[in-house]
Amino acid sequence: MFPGLPTASLTLTHLFSAPFHFSVPGYQRPYSWTTAEAGQLLEDVLGAAGLGQTGAEEPDYFLGTILLLDGTGGDLPKPKSREREPRFFEIIDGQQRLVTLAMLAGVLRDLGTERWLWGSRNRLDYLIAADAAAVKQLGRKYRIEVSAREQSFLETYAQTRGGSLTAPTIEVLSEAEERLLKVRDHFVRELSSLDEADRRRLTDYLCDQCHFVVVLTRDIDRAHRLFTVLNERGRALQRNDILKAELLKSIPEDRAAAALDKWDSAAGLLGANFETFFSHVFAIYGRGDTKIIAGVRRTIREVGGAEAFLNQVVEPLSKAYHTVLSAADVNLSIDPEARRYLVYLGRLPEGDWAPAAILAVHQYADDPKRATMLLKEIDRLVHLLRMLCLGAGKRARRLANAVQLIKAHAALRPGDGPFALTREEVRNISYHLRSMYRRDAQVCKQLLLRLNDELTRSATILDPKDYSVEHVLPQRPGATSEWRRWFADGEEREICTESLGNLVAVTQKQNDRARNQEFYRKREIYRGMDDDPPVLAITRDVVECNVWRAGDIRAREAKLLALMREIWGIDIAAMQGHGTRSDVA
Structure with missing residues (x-):
């Protein structure tokens, strides 16, 4: 398929070890995978590792072909190469998969509880961190580096030890950073549901039995042609x-x-x-x-x-x-x-x-x-x-x-x-309902739309893709905004912000317009313009309020929890206040 080009099948351990170090060239698009693509990758690997529904482990799992560029004219390092001098490759095709796998390794490492000196955590950390020679020669800290701003975010919230379990403090995230964060948090949720033994089993399978076909080119023009071939979408035999x-x-x-x-x-x-x-x-x-x-x-x-x-x-x-x-x-x-x-x-x-x-x-x-x-x-x-x-x-x-x-x-x-x-x-x-949006934005949206149907006593024909979740009390209100006066206590403001009672379903366009606006302005945006769809029932009660204080949020939360009891027969309200962060896992 690639005549005259160095090609090798490498496991993740071989690819993420000496002498390989990777960078994303500036002309590449930013990180663009969503939780759909990253979640599918994780689901596929879990299934192949025997941790899915069947419980049957496959002997190996093919992660696809990646294309690397090396302008030095060197050969492709072989599996178990003794070469220790760091080599730096540009990722021409495969950025999304490699960055996603680096984040997956970071989450698996940070969820581990064993000591650092041995075992899976240490093994995963070696995959993520650059070799000592690369650190000494060029100040490279991690095996994969992306664009400057994304790299800072990736380092802080995924690659650094413990970073994948840290909440960002940045007020405004770029689109790429938003995607990185959502994928990381999706991995945290999915992998937290596994026990420690299964996470170690997944680590070993990921490192030893998941492999890429790696193709090396030394010419940028040929790299571009190969990229086009690799991404051609012809109709394969179904x-x-x-x-x-x-x-x-x-x-x-x-x-x-x-x-x-x-x-x-x-x-x-x-x-x-x-x-x-x-x-x-x-x-x-x-x-x-x-x-x-x-x-x-x-x-x-x-x-x-x-x-x-x-x-x-x-x-x-x-x-x-x-x-x-x-x-x-x-x-x-x-x-x-x-x-x-x-x-x-x-x-x-x-x-x-x-x-x-x-x-x-x-x-x-x-x-x-x-x-x-x-x-x-x-x-x-x-x-x-x-x-x-x-x-x-x-x-x-x-x-x-x-x-x-x-x-x-x-x-x-x-x-x-x-x-x-x-x-x-x-x-x-x-x-989980105390901060459902933070835990899983998609599940939160699905819940709001389901409650919307119950409020209207009908099955509303709508597409969830047309709607997004909006925090009425903003997640990051401006320092001089009215929100800061209404919610002067920081702890209460955080609890109210994440409360189910503070969330509405609006179009993405309305969400973008609302952002950190004051409440009177948000109400007008929720009401919609001529080209906006009708206000959903789950949002209408907020539109009808004159102010939005802690008492309003608590009252709306109680109403929605009572609705959940009516729909599904579970008394969430009776549980509220009984669990703490220490006694609910």
Whole structure:
């Protein structure tokens, strides 16, 4: 693929050790990954390490190809090279992955509790820190350096020991810094849900079994051409094409046309979601396969062959999945209550909840009352698990238990079995709600939109991407603002700022306009201009206030917590004040 260019397959340990040191050239764009890309990377590595739903470790995990530029004319250092003189490479392609992995290493290191002199923490720190020779010769402190301003932020809040657990004190962050912070905090949340042994296991897998193909070029023009090739988005052969061929090869010729019609009908019904559909099928069958083709082969064998797979799995479940995806379509014939819960669920990432919803819709098509009860319980559980700030793997395991009980026609009742929350879990939700935006901005937005629906007693058809969370009392009010007079006590101001009662859902444009404005100005912005959508119910009560003091925030918080008790049957208000930072983990 790269004739005449030095190429090597290197593990993360080899790449992040002597003599390699990396920099991002000034012409590169700033850090641009969001929690979607970084979260997917982490989820994939966790799954490969056997820490996902299947628990089966893969022998290795390929992190992709990266392109480095070395203008000195040297060769690419080999694995376990004895070369110790530092070498400095520019990252032409792979910046987002390498910086993200450096942050991931920093978070894993800082969450560790073992002593520094040995073990995983020390190993991770060696990956992050520059070699002594690089520090002495050029003052380089870390193995990866980005642009000047981003580097200062990355050093302080990710690369420095303990930095990834430190809250920024900077009042105004650049877009790149915002992204770095959100990705870092996402890693902290996800990895905090693992125990120490699993984090050490992840560390070892990440260091020893995750590898890159590294390509070295010595010419900037050729580097640019290669970058274009590496980022070309041609249409590759889809796995669905391979699956179809796999399925049809075992069906007798006289029945192949009918089988193909069923396959194409399901593919046409689901469109771009057809491949995702198979991941949900595996979850329903208790497999959770990360390898789709191998998973299909196994499921075909288990259900009795290709035709049985088409008739008993693909055809009925694809129709159920289409119902799940299309619930907001008023032309779809479906029970109104079931539609409401599917619309709520449809605003969330579907990876964990979709299998349970698909099975409930399919299995109880002739019993809409029970299907609706199950969808209500799934909606409740999924929202509460997110407020518990559980990692993706733990959420998937909890929902996999629900899937298997639904599949077994278990006599589940509301709040039974996997749908039940312990008192400790409710207590932890109560604790997280004190600063839900800071813990997970996306979950916070999803909660506000869900509460908005309950205030209107309907399922509002809206796209969460169109809205953002706004702090009425700003996070960083100006030194001479009215906010400082209304909230003179700094500790009370911080508590009120992060309170659920202080948060509203507005468009991103309104959020950008509101920022640190005084309250009277914020109210006008929330009301909206001619081209803004109508004010959401979750925001309207704030618009109707004349002032915004601590008492107003507490009263609104109490109202929203009472609404959560009404929706989900958990008494958060009773828990408020019972937990402290020391007794709630």
